[in-house]
Amino acid sequence: MTLSDFNTLLPLIVLTVWACALLIVDLFIPKGRKGWTALLAVFGLALTLDLTLAQLGDSGAGFSGMITLDGFSTFVNALLLVSAMLAIGLAYGYVKRMGLERGEFYSLILFSVTGMMLMAQAADLVIVFLALELLSIPLYVLAAFARPKVDSEEAGLKYFLLGAFAAGFVVYGIALVYGATGATALSAIVSAVAARTANLTLLIVGAALILVGFGFKVAAVPFHMWTPDVYQGAPTAVTAFMAAGAKIAGFAALLRVFSLAFPSLAADLTPILWALSALTMVVGNLLAISQTNIKRLLAYSSIAHAGYILMAFVPFGSQEVQSVSVAAGLFYLVAYALTNFGSWGVVIALEQKEGRGLEISDYAGLGRKYPALAAAMTIFMLSLTGIPPTLGLVGKFYLFRAVMAGGFTGLAIIGVLTSLVSAYYYLRVVVTMYMREGEPEALREPWLNFTWGLTAIATVVFSFVPSGLFDWASQAVLKLF
Amino acid sequence: MLFEYIAIATLIVLAVIVALIAIGLGELFGPKKKMEEKSMPYESGMTPYGPGTRRMPVRFYLIAVLFILFDIEVVFFLPWAIVFRQLGLFGLIEMAVFIAILLVGYIYAWKKGALEWE
Numbered sequence: 272m273t274l275s276d277f278n279t280l281l282p283l284i285v286l287t288v289w290a291c292a293l294l295i296v297d298l299f300i301p302k303g304r305k306g307w308t309a310l311l312a313v314f315g316l317a318l319t320l321d322l323t324l325a326q327l328g329d330s331g332a333g334f335s336g337m338i339t340l341d342g343f344s345t346f347v348n349a350l351l352l353v354s355a356m357l358a359i360g361l362a363y364g365y366v367k368r369m370g371l372e373r374g375e376f377y378s379l380i381l382f383s384v385t386g387m388m389l390m391a392q393a394a395d396l397v398i399v400f401l402a403l404e405l406l407s408i409p410l411y412v413l414a415a416f417a418r419p420k421v422d423s424e425e426a427g428l429k430y431f432l433l434g435a436f437a438a439g440f441v442v443y444g445i446a447l448v449y450g451a452t453g454a455t456a457l458s459a460i461v462s463a464v465a466a467r468t469a470n471l472t473l474l475i476v477g478a479a480l481i482l483v484g485f486g487f488k489v490a491a492v493p494f495h496m497w498t499p500d501v502y503q504g505a506p507t508a509v510t511a512f513m514a515a516g517a518k519i520a521g522f523a524a525l526l527r528v529f530s531l532a533f534p535s536l537a538a539d540l541t542p543i544l545w546a547l548s549a550l551t552m553v554v555g556n557l558l559a560i561s562q563t564n565i566k567r568l569l570a571y572s573s574i575a576h577a578g579y580i581l582m583a584f585v586p587f588g589s590q591e592v593q594s595v596s597v598a599a600g601l602f603y604l605v606a607y608a609l610t611n612f613g614s615w616g617v618v619i620a621l622e623q624k625e626g627r628g629l630e631i632s633d634y635a636g637l638g639r640k641y642p643a644l645a646a647a648m649t650i651f652m653l654s655l656t657g658i659p660p661t662l663g664l665v666g667k668f669y670l671f672r673a674v675m676a677g678g679f680t681g682l683a684i685i686g687v688l689t690s691l692v693s694a695y696y697y698l699r700v701v702v703t704m705y706m707r708e709g710e711p712e713a714l715r716e717p718w719l720n721f722t723w724g725l726t727a728i729a730t731v732v733f734s735f736v737p738s739g740l741f742d743w744a745s746q747a748v749l750k751l752f
Numbered sequence: 753m754l755f756e757y758i759a760i761a762t763l764i765v766l767a768v769i770v771a772l773i774a775i776g777l778g779e780l781f782g783p784k785k786k787m788e789e790k791s792m793p794y795e796s797g798m799t800p801y802g803p804g805t806r807r808m809p810v811r812f813y814l815i816a817v818l819f820i821l822f823d824i825e826v827v828f829f830l831p832w833a834i835v836f837r838q839l840g841l842f843g844l845i846e847m848a849v850f851i852a853i854l855l856v857g858y859i860y861a862w863k864k865g866a867l868e869w870e
Contacts, residue, residue, distance in 0.1 A: 291853065291856045294856060294860055295856060295859055295860065298859070298860065298863040298864070
């Protein structure tokens with residue numbers, strides 16, 4: 272083990288030490304002044320982001336090939352760190368207002384981010400599993416953070432039970448892959464398949480089980496049952512972080528594992544992924560139509576978006592299309608993360624104590640009373656639907672283009688049709704805001720305003736200059752292969 | 753290929769037969785005196801009292817969690833101590849990092865009052 276090993280993990284190590292130190296420092300910060308903890312947490316994330324960006328263009332492997340550093344991991348890590356900062360921006364005022372002001376909140380977010388970053392850098396199935404646990408366990412605690420509120424406790428327990436169940440699938444899949452190839456390192460799996468020493472049936476079953484486990488994590492149909500309940504019950508700021516962070520990390524691991532280790536299984540797995548993606552888009556969007564609670568609506572919308580991102584996996588078998596589709600997947604994750612934090616931010620602004628202000632009817636009259644907030648929400652709803660001028664449209668465009676280049680026109684058509692369906696429920700929120708009369712109560716909180724304002728501006732501005740971001744994503748992927 | 757397993761199969765069959773013989777002989781020739789003590793769940797242990805669903809202070813739960821945390825620490829110490837010389841300085845640093853992480857948890861638990869029994 273040499274110094275260069277630690278270099279590949281430097282941002283992660285710094286963040287881990289920072290999170291541990293924050294846990295201790297927070298003990299000495301008196302109650303009611305937890306703003307300092309939040310500030311320190313953001314500072315740690317910013318420092319880590321700086322170190323991550325300094326690694327831009329670097330590549331290498333460390334710890335006997337268990338950890339990898341490449342453009343892909345740097346891109347995903349940067350996205351995760353920005354997500355965590357946005358999450359803290361949303362959370363600071365919210366936890367204070369809801370009486371949840373405990374310093375552990377921020378340490379837990381930091382611990383979870385370390386797991387997500389490890390997931391992006393994992394080059395060995397054992398590390399993938401380790402990272403999965405590291406990112407999940409703080410999220411279980413965060414979901415139940417509004418204890419003793421029954422909804423929140425229920426969300427935490429449900430998330431824990433189903434998460435543990437999903438982790439079981441992943442481990443069993445890893446065990447079968449190990450049994451088939453005699454290796455857990457992604458590169459060794461590929462060479463075992465190339466040398467024809469692997470038991471292919473066992474390998475396919477193992478890969479499918481890993482897919483099931485991660486299907487739970489990213490909330491793909493038919494493994495989505497927990498999502499609405501957990502997203503609704505968890506404190507809203509946690510939901511925002513969970514919806515973006517866990518999804519980004521889960522998809523990063525899936526993208527790396529499937530396009531690196533299992534491309535030879537494409538013939539067998541592509542139909543499964545096709546069906547999974549199509550099913551997720553259709554079911555997620557159709558179930559969202561009948562929702563009246565904004566948190567449940569956004570939960571079903573996040574399921575539907577998992578379906579869109581899953582499209583990026585479908586052409587993972589063909590070498591030429593693979594890099595474009597993975598880049599499109601990464602780009603869509605950025606678009607989704609920005610829009611996601613923005614829309615949850617608006618939800619937080621309108622949420623009152625005891626879970627009031629969460630019905631769509633509570634948004635009536637928002638356009639008149641709080642024009643800026645309503646305008647931001649309109650941008651996010653348009654972006655989630657995929658209507659210009661927003662990042663959501665550009666993301667969908669790249670995705671559909673990549674899928675069609677891979678020869679899956681049918682899937683692209685399903686994507687377009689389900690987007691049309693989704694317009695119905697997204698635009699219903701917009702219509703309620705502008706065309707119904709009402710007296711909504713929204714909160715003016717500087718960091719919250721800053722977060723939804725920033726994401727709204729970013730969603731629009733990046734949609735006019737998407738090529739820079741897409742080029743970055745493409746380069747990230749080119750270095751992966 | 754399956755022939756390799758014949759030894760194991762023989763062993764399993766023999767083990768079952770031997771166990772059945774031992775229990776069967778005891779049943780055949782052993783004296784049978786039914787007493788109240790003999791039919792108790794824990795013949796040579798404490799006398800159980802009360803129903804099993806009594807309420808327990810939730811503090812025990814916290815103690816149990818802390819016990820597991822620091823018990824596992826010792827479990828890791830043992831193999832480390834055995835190969836300590838081979839690992840050298842690296843092993844020492846590695847263990848120091850491990851203890852430092854646990855220490856964070858310990859300080860946290862202490863400051864939060866988890867070690868106090870009120």
